[in-house]
Structure formats: C-alpha cells, structure tokens
Amino acid sequence: MAVILKTEGLNKVYRLGSFTRSREIKALNDINIHVESDKPVIVSVVGESGSGKTTLAKTLLRLVEPSSGRATIYDQVVAGAGATAHGRTFLAAVQPIFQNPFEAFSRYRPVDAYLHETATRVAGLDRSQANDAVAEALAAVGLDAVDVRGKYTNQFSGGELQRVSIARALIPKPNLIIADEPVSMIDASRRMIIINLFRKLKEEAGRSFLYITHDLATAYYISDFVAVMSKGTLVEFGPAKEVMSNPQHSYTRLLLDSIPTTRTRWRPRAAKAA
C-alpha cells in the first residue's frame, strides 16, 4: 500500500493590510489528508470559491509556500519543511493541468514545443526517444502527433487543447497529476470527454489524479476519494460514493442539496394543463 498523498498540519496564512492593523486570512487551516492505495486513484477536492481548494493545489505544486506543515506524494516530501524532492525529481513526481487551456500555452510558441521540452528536460529522454514519448502521450489522449506539430493555440478548440495539456503532463509518468478545475472552461456537453479520459488514464496508464472542482457531479462520477473544503478547512473526507450518498457534515449536505440536478425538483410542479 503506497502513500499516494499525505498532508500533515498544512497551513497557509495571508497577511493583509499594513503593519499597523493587519487582517489574517487562513487560506489553509490545518489540512490533514491521508490517501493510501496499492493501485492508482483519483482524489477530488470539492468546495466553493474561496474554500482553499486551489491554494491546496498550488501548495502541492510548490507554486505557493505553506506557512507550516508538510505534504508528501508517494515517498517524497514535496512541500513544506524538509522537502526532499527538488528540481527534476519534483517535476517527475508532480505535474499540473491548468484551468484555462488557452492560457496554459504561450501564444507565440507552437504547442508541441512544451511536450518536447517536458520529454527531454523532465523525462530526460534523448531526441528520438522524446519524439516517440510525445507521439505516445498524444495517442493516449486520442490525438495524432501530426495534428499538433507546429500548431499555435488559436488553431485548437478548448477541448483539444486541454487534451494536449494532459498529454504533456503524462510524458514524465508522474506519481500524481494535479488538475485544477480542468473542465470548467469547456462546454458542458463536451466535459465528459475529458472526465472519461482521466478515468481511462487512471485504469490504463496507471496515473493518479488530484481533481480540484466546484462541480460535485463530475467528482462523484470519477473519483475514488473526495475531500470537501469550506473556508480553508477540510470538513469531510472519505470514499466518494459514501461521502456523496450519505454525507456526515452539514456543509456537505448543503452543497449536495444545492446542485440543480435533473432528478428531483426543488419545487414540485402544479399539474400543468396539457
């Protein structure tokens, strides 16, 4: 049973205002998550805006320094005091997928340049191995290398570009891929293409995912574990089906009741004259 993700007493405090009267905002408040499994898993972190779910993702990606506490992925301490993984080992352990695919690539560089750089610099492959790895990663997300070579961001749809972004993250075969709201910018009708892709990559490519979202329905659909966050604190954590079908915490229940589903109506309809 490998420790896929462990956070111990993770805190992040932002100090606002001048030295005289400063307000403290607790973006992360003593987060303790422990995920152990012998096969790859998808862990979802759900919560409203300002709940701290993005700060958690940024802390694990070391884009934000935690105020205290530690985070471990597999056997490497990735963030906080005593972080062991540095440089290329860190990049090989954790890879991100960003929210807006059009912002994730520079407008002035061909999209596949990032894939080749990841292959050569992070995965440490030589030129020919890199080309194969890129082609293989693109195939895994249902794209052909020819369709991508030398193209710029304005020649793709949102869905296609996000799949290229996923392919790039796959190349160094990281222990954990952290996807921060990966489908919120994509048309509702085409989100499931990406969501199903995450599940396929978990099962076939053996990758674990941390899926950050405010959309509980997609979290329920693909995740093994779910963490519910509110105002910086972890209010509930457990197997997804269990947490979602009978939530223990009142906030989780409030969230679940507020989702506009197509099953039960909030207000029963007066019998409509045909």
Next chain:
Amino acid sequence: MGVLQYVAKRVGLYLAVLFIGLTITFFLPRLLPTNPIDAYISQLQSRANGQLTAEAIIQLRTNLEELYGLKGNLFSQYLGYLNRVIFHLDFGPSFTYYPTPVSSMILTALPWTLGLLLIATLIAWVLGNLVGVVAGYFHTKRAATVLEVVGILLYPIPYYILAVSVILLLAYVIPIFPLSPTFPVGPLTPALVGSIVYNSTLPALTLVLAGFGWNILSMKALAVATTEEPYVTFARLKGTSNWTRMVRYVFRNAMLPQVTALALSLGTVFNGALLTEILFSYPGVGLLMRTAASSGDYDVLYGAITLSIVAVATAGLVIDLIYPLLDPRIRHR
C-alpha cells in the same frame, strides 16, 4: 484602513524622491572635474583685471570654500548641506548678485513658474480628457477620428517647436502678442495683473497645446477600453442616455488612471515649463536657472534645481492624495 495605507505608501515615496533628488544635486557637481571655486576665482580675476596677488587668491579660496560649505571631507559637507537646505532653506549667497541669498531669489521666481505651470497643465488636462472621452466613447463614428487626429498631430510636437511656432504665428505673422514679452513688477493693481496675463498668454498657450495632445490620446484609449466594460453595457441596456453613460460611467472611471498619469508626468511637464520660460524670457525659475548657468552662478543653479525637485514632488504628492477622494474602492476598504 485602505486610505491610511495608500497615503503612507505615497508619502514614503515622496520622501525617498526628495532624498534622492537632494543627493543627486549634491554629488553631481562634486563628481565633475571642474571645481566651482576655480571658476569663481577666474571670474574675480578677470573682473579685477589681474591685480589679485597670490595670497589674496589663497585667502579668497578659503573663505569661498567656507561660504559655500566646501570644507572637510565629502560626507561632512553632505550632512552640512542637508542640514542647511532642509532646516534653513539656505543655499548660500548668489555669486553674481552678492549678497542676496539664493533662496529669496528663487522664492520670488517660483510662484511665477508654479502659477504658469499649474494653470496651463490643469487646462490641458481638463480639455484634453474631455475631448479624449468624446473621441473614445464615439470611437466607432467618423467624427470622433477627427478629434483623435488633432491629438496625433499635437502630441509629437516638442515644447521648443511649439514655443517657436507660437511666437512665429501669434507674435510675428499675426502680431497680436508682443514678440519679446515684458513682465512689469510691483503692487498687484488690476492693470498690472492684466498686462501680466496678456504677456503670459503665449507661454501658457504653448504649455496647454503641449499637454493637450497627450491627454486626448491617452484618454481616448482608456475610454475605448472602459466603454466595453460590463457596467457600461448594462447601463446602455437600462436605457440610460448617451450623456449619462459617457460622463457618469465612462469618464468617472477612465479619469482615475489619468489622475495618476498626471502626477507622474509632472517631471516632464516641468521641463517643458522651464524651456518655455527661457524662450519667452518669462521671469520664472527656468530663466533664473538659465542666467545662473551662463553666468556661472552655481549656487543659484543648485538652489533652483533643489527647489524645483521639491515643488514637482510636492505637486505630485498633492495630486496623488486627491486620488482616494475620487476612487471609493480605496476609501472604503
């Protein structure tokens, strides 16, 4: 809380600017090869057509150094300089008009400069921004591009060309203004004020034209961007009139960055004012500097520069402190 923090930050910058300004004006002349004392002595010699004996020169050198605070090592001079300037506003006596203190000469010239500068800049700012917001708000219409062209034609023209062209047009070709203006001195009788205004119309016009083009172009760009903001679109969908939307929605928001831009541009505008004064021989700090520079009266020069830095920095601070009054997002955190 927001305003306090904003003001503290801005005053901090103000003090830093003053400090750096004073330091530059102190070290700059001392780093250069020529020593002002030698220049003074050579001037005195020429005046006394060579009868000064060797000891007289040595004696002269010591009390000149004493007079202009050039005694001791560089650092103690620096402290002495700061103490004199900040606490006593004392720049030593003027060399050419000995013994009148430099500070009194400058303080008589400064109001002229600030008067001309602030009035002209204000007119240029207000007019330029009004024309700019109209050009920006109606940027899809043909007529608005005419306003923008005015800005494009005016903006690149440098101060000295504007000044000379204004002299050429309004004092030579159509001589309604004096070719070389004279500024009477004395008690402020209405007639005196009238002649001062008459004589300073051309320099003021130059400064207004110089600022006018820049304000049109920058406000037009801001207005075009602001018109696409959601709150302006929603105002349109509420059925508000063009006038209300242009003034209360677009101008009220687009003018905020223009206030900061004005504060920042004061340094450059001040340069323009100095140059205009010299070309129109307008009795301000600029003219004072020019005559001091050509007659080698260094202390008047350093005093004028230090005070102009203080004046510009203070004007900038005042404008920046007005900003929170215009932007509720800073007033109410």
Next chain:
Amino acid sequence: MIRLNSVVASYRTARGSINAVDGVTIEIPDGCILGVAGESGCGKSTLMKLIYGDVTSPMALASGSIEYGFGDAKGRPITSDNIRDQWFNRISYIPQSSMNSLNPVVKVGKQFVDFPGSDPDKKRVLAEVREYIGKLGLPVETLDAYPHQLSGGMRQRVMIAMATFFQPELILADEPTTALDVVVQKDILLLLMDLQEQMGNTILLVSHDMGVHYQVTTRMLIMYAAKAVEYGDSESVFAAPLHPYTRMLISSLPTIGDDRARDGIPGRPPSLWQELSGCRFADRCPLATARCRAEEPALIEHKPGHWAACHYAGEMTQRAEAA
C-alpha cells in the same frame, strides 16, 4: 403571447455576413419561464439580444418580425422598432457577469434611478426601492454601499431588484447565475421563480446548465448552430426528448447517485461560414441518414405542445416508449 416569425439575425464582418440566428418561429405563452439552452455559439445570446431589441451593428435583424403581445402605457402595440423605449419599463434584462455590471465608483442607490424610464421624483422612487429590496433579502444599507462592498450573491440580488422593481411584462436573464457558487445560485434561482409567480410575467432564461433549466423553466427551447431544434413544455422535453441532440445534452450530465456511463457529444458544431445543407447536427448525430444530410428538417409539432426539427423525431418517441 410573444410571437417570433422566422426571425433571422445576421452579423456583418470583414469576411462577409453570417446568420447567428437562422429563421426561428415560436410562440411564447404569457406567464411562463422559457429556458433557452445549447452549446456556446449556438445563437442563444443573439436571440436574447434580438428579443430585447439590443440590435446594434455589426448585428442586424435581417428578416422576420417579433410581436410582443403587450402594449405600452398608452396601449399602443410594441414591436421590435419601439421596444427600446420600453427598456426597464415593460421589459428588463439581467446580465451575466454580475461581478462588475454595476458602476464601481457610484453608490448602488444612485444606479437604481439613473435611467430615464424612472419617475423624475427620484426621492420618492428611492424610498419605494428601499422598501422593495427588503423583500428580496437585501439589507437597507445596500443602497448606500458601493458595489465592491457587496458579495457576488448580493450584487446579483441588486440586479434582480433593478430588473423587477418596475413590474416589467418580460424579463430576459442571460446566464444570471453562472458566476455564482452553487449554494448562492439556488437562492437566486428560487427568488426568480417566486418573483415570476407573484408578478405572473414572462422570464426568458439562458443557461448552459441543463440542471438549472430542469429546476426553473416551464418551457424549453433548444438551439443548435443558429437553428431551433426543439421547443416544448419542460416536463415532456426532459421526460421524452424528441431531438437526438437534446437527448445527448441531457444524458451528458453526470448525476449524483447515478452510476450509468456518461459520454460527451463528440465533434464540434459546424462553422456558420460554410454553406450548410440538411440537418446541421447530422455530422454528430448517431441516427444520421442520407436524408438528414440532404433535406433540412422543419420544426414540426410531433406531440401536442412539443416541437422538434428532426426527420426521425416521431420514431424517437416510439423507440423511447418501447425502451
């Protein structure tokens, strides 16, 4: 009854003009909440602009007409020419980006009364407004606050208060809750439903979230590539969708407690620049046949009060009932 007669909205650009709404003919009964759904670029926002009368170049009402079925204060019938005079009087609008649809440097109260339709005696109107917003769950001080001091939910309540204060006949809401969190969204949607019930007027609601449509709307219009593909009572549209696109739209959304496999609709809507013939959904439709690619299906009433533009719509109902 609001009637749209084969309405066409076109955009003129450097590359020529295209029809973002290509011939929509529907009748919207009074007192209903009509949901307008479809992928981005299907023309739903353009349709809203058309009905609201916000027709500014490069967009234009190329052909067709709109009859609003309600008159102005003097009883004269309103058409798409004089609708603009009725903005925030007989017809109002709730914008999407509630984050900054309010002027950041002017107090909320002042923005309530700065449009000409309101009564010149601003003080009296403001007093009435102060009392009205209380009913919408807004504290009275809201009027004296600046927009940046309000939360997202409160700002959207202010927009709804503005749009409903003058008791309009028709309210158009373009994705009113997209920018809000799910808990606040529910309160706002319930508020909208209550207000509609009290005022008995008509609301047109655009949303990309079929869940929102299911909860709020009484009638549904599904748009695809500038065409109306399905129109009918929400109950029957959700229970037995006639058009394959509608069915895929509904089935592509995962629901908590339902483990059935879901997959998104592959491919992309056709570009409106190309010459389009036959059914525009043919390339992505599992039931597509040669007839679909050749002949464009008309919007026909396959079931009472339930229209669909699909040659095989009829069979969909038999097949659905058989399954």
Next chain:
Amino acid sequence: MSDIRDTAVSPADLAAAEPAPKATPGRRERASWLWLLNARLVLGLIIIAIFLLGSFVLPLFAPHDPAQQATYMKNLKISPAHWLGTNGLGQDTLWYLIFAVRNSLILGIFVGIGISAISTAIGLSAGFIGGAYERIVMLIVDSFITIPLLPILIILGALIRGNNNFFTIGLIIVIFGWAWNARTIRSMVLSLREREFINMARFSGAGTLAILVREIFPYVSAYLVVGFINTILFAINTEATLAVIGLSKVDVPTLGSIIFWALNYNALFTGNTTWLVAPIVATILLFLGLFLTSTGFNAAFASRRGVA
C-alpha cells in the same frame, strides 16, 4: 509613451461559432506578415524612410561642410543655388538642415539603443525577480521619473561646457532617460509573471533564463520596438531642448542648434523666416513619422495578440 491599443470588438456568438479551421498551413505564414499592414504604420515608415535616406545619403554630395560659417552671402533668398536660401551665418540653410537631421537621428538611435538595453534589463529583472530588489529598483525608477531632467542637464551643460561633445550629451540622456521604459516593461513583466504558461514552462523543465527569453520576451518584444522609437523621439527632443537654450554643443548642426542660431541671430527681425520655418516643419514631420510608426506598431501588435 503609454501603450495605446485599438481593441477589435468581436461578438461572443460570432467568435465561438467560428472554430479555427483544422489544418490550413498557409494561414499562419500569411497571417504573420499581414498583421504588419495598417495605415498609420505605413505612413510613419514612409516618412522615416525619407528622413533616414535623405539625411544619410545626401551629405555625401554636400559641396561644403555646412557648419563652416560665412561660405556664402548672409540671408540670401530662396534660389536655385540655395533651395532654402542662406542663414544669418552665411551657411546654406538646406544643407545645414540635412546635416542637422542626420546628427539628431544618429544621437537618437545611439541613445535609443542605450536606453532600450538598460531599461529592458532593469525592467525585466525587477518585474521577474520581484521582492525587495523590485521595491528598491522601483523607488529609484519613480524618483527618476518624478525628478525633472532638464535642470540636471542644465547643471551638467554649464559645468562641462568646455569639453562636452556629442558623445557626452548622449551619455547623459541615457543615464537619466531610461526610467519611463523600465517602468512600463516592469509592469508588463509583472502581469506576465502571473500568467499560466509561465508555470507550464516551469513544469516543462524550463529554467529562469529560458522562461525570460522564450516565454516573456516575445510578449515584451512588441513593446521594445515601440519603446525604442519613443526613445529616439525623447532623445532628439531632449538634445534639441538643450541646444535651443545653448547648453549643448551648438556648433554641431542638430535640430536644436539650428533653432538656437536662428533665434540668436533673430531670424525674425532680419525677415529670414525660412531659416526658422524650415527646421520647424522638418522637426514636426520627423516626430510625426516616428510617432505614427510607434503607434502603428502598437496597433499591429495588439491586433496580432488578439483582443487581449
């Protein structure tokens, strides 16, 4: 000085309804050249080309060194021999003007390169590194912007009047003129630093230098061209301002010294108006050309970057 951009408005429905065509190889090459053409840019480039060619080619055919005084009769009217007549110092006005434009352009380009180099280095490093370094740098930058430059130039002009030459004047302008550009570049880099593709590059193994060169520089390069042209404008203007008040090396013909002599030998009183009008028209045209080119580039880069 600021980044004046024309934003192209495209309705949401239209943009979304028009997905980029799948594979049209030609589109990117043609597009990349096409965006250069807009009216302002073309007009500006034409004017500058005329000035550059005129002032660098014609001097090769100059009969005499125009700066040399009393080569001709004073204040001659416009004639086939002297297209703009001669000035109060017996020099041919036209040839003097041509040499003046050349020298001003040389100074402008020299100072432009100097300032662009310094301001880019300081702006990029301050914007990217941030923290205490950025605060100190920005304090100095804001001070340099607030402190009026002319008085300091007047001191330097007065003190080194004896042995100043063109090079020192240029150097002084560079030392005091880099602040505006540095401030603009720093604010651009500050916003770029938060953009997502910087993190993407970092997770693709790119080091700080690779990020600065490959990711940030393309976005900043658009402004560098505009900044460079604005700096030429600033340099010529500053040198000319000094020359007009007699504090620059006025025996070297520049757009400032020409006016200095015209004023000092009161061209107006002697009726030799062409001596004054010619440089005014030339300066206005040159500055207009430079300004149109800079805003033309701006508009071109903005449209290429899309609406953002």
